[in-house]
Amino acid sequence: MQLTYVLELLKPTKRKENIFLNNIAEVVKNRQAIADKLKAGEAKLSSADFKEHNLPSAVKNQNIREVKALYKRFLKSKSKKENIEFKDNQPICYNNQNYKIDNHIISIPLYTSKCQRLAFPVKQTIRFKELQQYIKDGCKLDKASLFYKRRKWYFAVTIKIDDKKTTNTNVMGIDIGLRQLAVASIKTSKDKEINRQFHNGKQAGFIRKKYRSLRRRLGKSKKVKVIKNINDKEQRWMTDLNHKISRQLINLAVQEQFGPIIMENLENIRNTAKSLNRADRNLHSWTFYQLQQFIEYKAELAGIKVEYINPKYTSQGCSKCAKVKKSNRKANLYSCECGNHIHADLNASRNIANKYLEQQSA
Numbered sequence: 555m556q557l558t559y560v561l562e563l564l565k566p567t568k569r570k571e572n573i574f575l576n577n578i579a580e581v582v583k584n585r586q587a588i589a590d591k592l593k594a595g596e597a598k599l600s601s602a603d604f605k606e607h608n609l610p611s612a613v614k615n616q617n618i619r620e621v622k623a624l625y626k627r628f629l630k631s632k633s634k635k636e637n638i639e640f641k642d643n644q645p646i647c648y649n650n651q652n653y654k655i656d657n658h659i660i661s662i663p664l665y666t667s668k669c670q671r672l673a674f675p676v677k678q679t680i681r682f683k684e685l686q687q688y689i690k691d692g693c694k695l696d697k698a699s700l701f702y703k704r705r706k707w708y709f710a711v712t713i714k715i716d717d718k719k720t721t722n723t724n725v726m727g728i729d730i731g732l733r734q735l736a737v738a739s740i741k742t743s744k745d746k747e748i749n750r751q752f753h754n755g756k757q758a759g760f761i762r763k764k765y766r767s768l769r770r771r772l773g774k775s776k777k778v779k780v781i782k783n784i785n786d787k788e789q790r791w792m793t794d795l796n797h798k799i800s801r802q803l804i805n806l807a808v809q810e811q812f813g814p815i816i817m818e819n820l821e822n823i824r825n826t827a828k829s830l831n832r833a834d835r836n837l838h839s840w841t842f843y844q845l846q847q848f849i850e851y852k853a854e855l856a857g858i859k860v861e862y863i864n865p866k867y868t869s870q871g872c873s874k875c876a877k878v879k880k881s882n883r884k885a886n887l888y889s890c891e892c893g894n895h896i897h898a899d900l901n902a903s904r905n906i907a908n909k910y911l912e913q914q915s916a
C-alpha cells in the first residue's frame with residue numbers, strides 16, 4: 555500500500571524562495587503552452603516543441619502527458635470555459651531518483667539549471683519522525699512534490715509499504731477512556747495475559763483544563779478568533795499525543811507478534827464521556843475516534859488486523875469469572891467477589907480481548 559507524508563519545510567531564504575517560485579512559474583507557463591497547442595489541434599507534441607521554456611526535457615515530457623490527460627477530461631466535461639486553467643501554485647513533481655532525504659534535510663534539484671541542488675531543512679514533527687522510521691526500516695521512497703501554500707513550503711513524499719500478514723493467535727484488547735486514555739491487554743488464546751500497557755490521561759486532563767480556563771476568560775471579551783486559535787492548538791496537542799500513543803501500542807503489538815487488535819465500536823465511547831459537559835464530550839468523541847483511526851491505520855501498515863466488538867458490559871463485567879455487576883466498578887478499581895481486584899480499565903481491556911476470543915471459539 556501507499557502512504558503520503560506532507561512535510562512542512564522551514565522557511566527558506568528569500569533567494570531560495572524566489573528560485574523555486576520562478577521554477578513553478580516556468581512549469582505553469584509550459585503547461586499553459588501545451589494546453590494551447592492541444593486546443594489548436596496539435597496532438598503530436600514533444601519536449602522539442604517548447605524550447606523557450608527553461609525546463610529539463612523529462613519535465614516537459616511529464617507535463618505533456620499530464621496536460622494531455624487533463625485536456626481529455628476537460629473535453630469530456632463539456633466545460634464552457636475557453637481553455638483549461640492552471641493554478642499559480644502548481645506543485646513541482648519529483649521522482650525518487652531526483653530527491654534525497656538525509657536526516658532532516660531534503661535536497662532537490664532545480665528545474666531551471668540542471669546541476670544545481672538546493673537543500674531544505676524539514677520541520678521536526680511526529681509525522682516526520684514516523685517517515686524517518688519507515689526509511690530506516692528500508693521502506694522505498696516514491697514520487698514527491700514541492701508546493702507553496704499560504705506562505706509556507708511543503709514537500710509531500712509518497713512511500714510504498716509491503717502488506718504483511720501475521721498468523722499468531724494472541725490478541726490485544728484496547729480500552730479507550732478518559733482517566734486512562736488507552737489500556738492494552740495482550741492475551742493468548744488460552745486466556746493468559748502476557749503483556750499490558752497503560753496510557754495515563756493525567757497530562758491530557760491538565761491541558762484540557764488549561765485551555766478551558768483560557769477560553770472562559772476570553773469568552774467574556776468575545777475574541778472569537780483568539781478562541782479559535784486556542785481550539786486549534788488544543789487539537790494539535792491531542793493529535794500529537796494520539797500519534798504517540800498509537801505508535802507505542804503498535805510497537806508493543808509488533809514486539810509481541812500477534813493477530814488482531816480488538817477495540818470497542820464507538821457507541822460506547824460516547825457513553826464513557828457521559829459525565830462531561832457537551833463541549834468536552836464532543837472533543838472527547840473526536841479524540842477517541844481519532845485515536846482509534848490512528849491505531850487502525852498504523853496496525854494495517856504493520857500487517858495487523860483490527861476487529862471491533864460490541865461494548866456491552868465490558869466495563870461492568872468481571873474479566874476473571876464473567877459475572878456482571880455494575881457496583882463492582884468503583885472509579886479506578888474493579889473488585890469482584892471471586893477475588894479479582896484490578897484496575898478498572900485493565901479489567902475492561904481484558905474483557906474486550908475475552909469477548910473476541912469467545913466469539914472465535916463459539
Ligand SMILES: [Zn+2]
Binds near residue numbers: 872877890891893894
Ligand atoms: Zn469475578
